[in-house]
Amino acid sequence: MLSLIQNEWIKWWSMKKSKIVFGLYIVVALAVLAIGKYNDLFARDSYFSDTTLILSGLLGIITIVFTAELIGNELRYDTMKHLLMSPYTRMSIYFAKLSFAIIVTLLQFFFIVVLVFALSFAFSGQFGDHIMRDTLMQLVGPVFTIIMTLFFSLLFRSVGMIIGFTVLAQFFTSIVGGILIGFKPEIAKWIVFMHLDWSMYFDDQATFIADRMGTNLTFSAIFVFAHMIVLLGGSLLIFQKKSYI
Amino acid sequence: MLKIERVSKRLGKEQILKDVSFEVSPGEVFGFLGPNGAGKTTTIRIITGLLEQDSGTVTVNGYDVVAERSKALTQIGAIVENPAFYPYLTGRQNLVHAKNLIPGMVExxxxxxxxxxxxxxxxxxKVGEYSLGMKQRLGIARALLHEPKVLILDEPTNGLDPAGIAELREYLRSMASEQGIAILISSHMLSEMEQISDRYAIIDHGVIKSVESVRNDAGARISIRVAPDAAAEVLEMLLRANYQAQTVANNILIDAPEESCPDIARRVTAIADLFELGIKRMTLEEQFMQVTKKEGESHAFAHSK
Structure with missing residues (x-):
């Protein structure tokens, strides 16, 4: 399966946009730094947490687009048949794409963390250990997004439709969940997108969400993994049966 | 090498293939002919593992395409429909990608x-800058990359100029004879198939109508040319000798086996000057028309030279 992952790398790294995204992270991080310095907005820890929050949002959108293209482009260029004619099983092909999407997203995530951490030295102040911990606790979100986007990739042929449905499902449901937290938290807790930021169980400022929903880390972890398994199972079932002709 | 036995396939309510059977031997170039929608591409999709048949078996070098999928597909190189590539990758990167799709393959x-x-x-x-002909060539290179035992080419001459077609023909023939590769070529270009194939199958409405040798003598006729003023006398003499003969243009065509040539030559030279004597075999197109005419059907076939 390693050679299949290598193939995904060849395709991704050959596209200009794969390099542009890294440039975009640098530009945004520097812009926030310049604005913060000029207006004296940040201490070191707040620059780090605010900038990683902005860049994580950007990474979320980039992850959806990139993951949608993983299967969407195979249909667009009619190359899916060559993958399926290979001696590898469909399951291997699917897991190679999933693994690669997770690897690339983690690569970008750690690039953002290292970049913003390095730039945070431009500001004075303490850098608490909990800030890095809270950042890492948000990682489950992109992984879930990848699995969900791949699921939609198997339902729709057009990259635009895949992106549209993923964004709609993710952002619309997150907004609804955010509203429900205020007056119907017992319903909000059954929305999976409310469980993708596990820092809410560690960060004092965010624990009110967990308190309102009455959930703990174990509940969130089981709930998210159950959704991941359903999406993975559904994806594999569709991919095994679907005729790409 | 490649064996298709009683393969049937239904898609929705339509019976696409019905009991399709044929074999392609090592070193043989086998033409797979039929009009659009006859079932050629469906058969190729089944051979290459893209579709699964409802019944029947396909074996490649002894491996069943369904039960031993991985082993069977490792033996096949194929272009299905059109050669598809990643346009933003170079030709070399596309070949590296194809190499990585074969487990354990060395560079x-x-x-x-x-x-x-x-x-x-x-x-x-970058492949996006390639012409259609270059893509066809790259598609063939990709199909040959892992030195397959069976090569399947679906309309491989699409987009090639006459020189390219001739080169490809020569190359495929030498590859079949020198490396013993079994080659299945699907096409609706009858004249091309005639020049490249050893044998051919005609498929129509999902049924194999005929499997023949391209250079078969069935329907071959002896053609003679004599002085125009002697033609009527020669024709009469041949008919009297119980030969089935008729005048076509300046020639007399005789429905008789090749062995009759010496006798015909003796009879003709006894009464007239014989300018020319030869065997006129049926073209692939004529053979095709004969096979399909039996069904009272007509087909729009493309012709190419």
Whole structure:
């Protein structure tokens, strides 16, 4: 399966946009730094947490687009048949794409963390250990997004439709969940997108969400993994049966 | 080498293939002919594992395409429908991608492969900048990358100029004879198939109508040419001798086996000057028309030279 992952790398790294995204992270991080310095907005820890929050949002959108293209482009260029004619099983092909999407997203995530951490030295102040911990606790979100986007990739042929449905499902449901937290938290807790930021169980400022929903880390972890398994199972079932002709 | 036995396939309510059977031996170029929608591509999709048949078996070098999928598909190189590539990758990157799809394959000599298909010095270009003919050549290079035992080419001459078609023909023939590769070529270009194939199958409405040798003598006729003023007398003499003969243009065509040539030559030269004597075999197109005419059907076939 390693050679299949290598193939995904060849395709991704050959596209200009794969390099542009890294440039975009640098530009945004520097812009926030310049604005913060000029207006004296940040201490070191707040620059780090605010900038990683902005860049994580950007990474979320980039992850959806990139993951949608993983299967969407195979249909667009009619190359899916060559993958399926290979001696590898469909399951291997699917897991190679999933693994690669997770690897690339983690690569970008750690690039953002290292970049913003390095730039945070431009500001004075303490850098608490909990800030890095809270950042890492948000990682489950992109992984879930990848699995969900791949699921939609198997339902729709057009990259635009895949992106549209993923964004709609993710952002619309997150907004609804955010509203429900205020007056119907017992319903909000059954929305999976409310469980993708596990820092809410560690960060004092965010624990009110967990308190309102009455959930703990174990509940969130089981709930998210159950959704991941359903999406993975559904994806594999569709991919095994679907005729790409 | 490639064996298709009683393969049937239904898609929705439509019976696409019905009891399709044929074999392609090592070193043989086998033409798979039929009009659009006859079932050629469906058969090829089944052979290459893209579709699963409802019944029947397909074996490649002894491996069943369904039960031993991985082993069977490792033996096949194929272009199905049109050669599809990643346009933003170079020709070489596309070949590396194809190499990575074969488990455990060692790095091939890409440049030698490029020379073989006439793409020398072109592998560094992005495929998006390739002409259709170059893509066809790259598709053939990709199909040959892992030295398959069976090569399947679906309309391989699409987009090639006459010189390219002739080169490809020569190359495929030498590959079949020198390396013993079994080659299945699907096409609706009858004149091309006639020049390249050893045998052929005609499929129509999902049914194999005929499997024949291209150079078979069935329907062959002896053709003679005599002085125009003697033609009527010669024709009469042949009819009297119980030969089935008729005048077509300036020739007399005789429905008789090749062994009758000496007797005919003796009879004709006894009463007239014989300018020419030869065997006129049926073209693939004539054979095809004969097979399909039996069904009272007509088909729009393309002709190419």
């Amino acid at each position: 091939p000599d890409y440049d030698a492969l490029a020379r073989l298909v006439g793409l020398e010095g072109k592998l560094g270009k």
